[in-house]
Amino acid sequence: MHWITIIFIGIAANLDNLGIGLAYGVKRVKIPILSNAVIAVLSMIVTFVAVTAGSTVIEYISPHTANLLGSLLLCVIGIFTLFSNRFSKHSIAKNPEVFDEDKNHIISMREAMTLGFVLSANCLAGGIAIGANGISAIWTVISIGTFSFITVGIGSHFGVLLSKTFIGKYSTAISGWLLISIGIFEVFAK
Template sequence: MHWFTIVAIGIAANLDNLGIGLSFGSRSTKVPLLSNLLIALLSMAATYVAMSAGNYVSHLLSPSVGNLIGGIIIILLGAWGLRASLKRFRHAARDAQLGEQFAGMAQRSDKDGNHVISWGESLSLGFALSINCLASGLGAGASGVSPILSAISVGVFSLLTVDLGIRMGSKIAKSWFGRYAELLGCLLLIVIGCYELIV
């Protein structure tokens, strides 16, 4: 069982969620449990669908070839995201406290400006965040990792990271971790891909 990959996928898929939570917390914006749960469920669904597709492909291949293809896909996704992140750091004006990407997404999510993310507002946010789960899930599924366990891991870490980010937003948002959460997520994907290549 690829327990390391299951846990690592859950963490990597949700570092963006942590960044969003930090941005919400720094702006005193609340995400009720129902809204947070909806975001987690959307991420779980995206992960399960993508990993099931990747898992189906893996059954057509030998386990070693499946691991090789899945690992390479995950590494390429991490490298692509890392390149895009570094490019944004070099060329884009950054928010004073947090990455512009997270700050902008956080502001757009609270459409009525009441500093509370309703379940309706969490739908669009959840769809945006679940895209990351689709990409990484496809590669992990091709490696033969359990779609159900990985989806549960993504859902649990989604709930935890959004809540943790909001609770610690005003402090962590100004730290290096808050600014580089996206970069760390990409690096973790590369580590997961390398791990899948050698197991």
């Protein structure tokens, strides 16, 4: 089993969530546990669909080719993460109150559903790549959900403190480099 990959994909897919959580924490917008759980579950659902789609690819091409394509896709996603402006997430980080529709400084479960779909975008392409590599769908889904819950929770709780740290400032770059590293690791892991 690819435990290292499963753990790092969970971390990489959710470092942006840490940044978003930090933005909410700085603005004193609370994300209650149930709302955070909704965000994590949506990430898990999107990841499961993506991993299932990626693992379907293996049925039509050789496992070696699927592994190479999946690894290459992870590297491409990492490079895109490094060089893109991340428009939707960038705007959330600058204006986190956008999803607080009732302006009560608390993200309700309904508001968390919209936010969760936006934050789960990272999981889509990464999940397809993981599925093409033949990595366990269930453990990947659990990793993504767990790290989503942790990063959003830590970010929103410690927003003011963590926003000034290295991870808070460079979460997108760290995420991109992690995805590239996972892709390279997966090429040689089989």
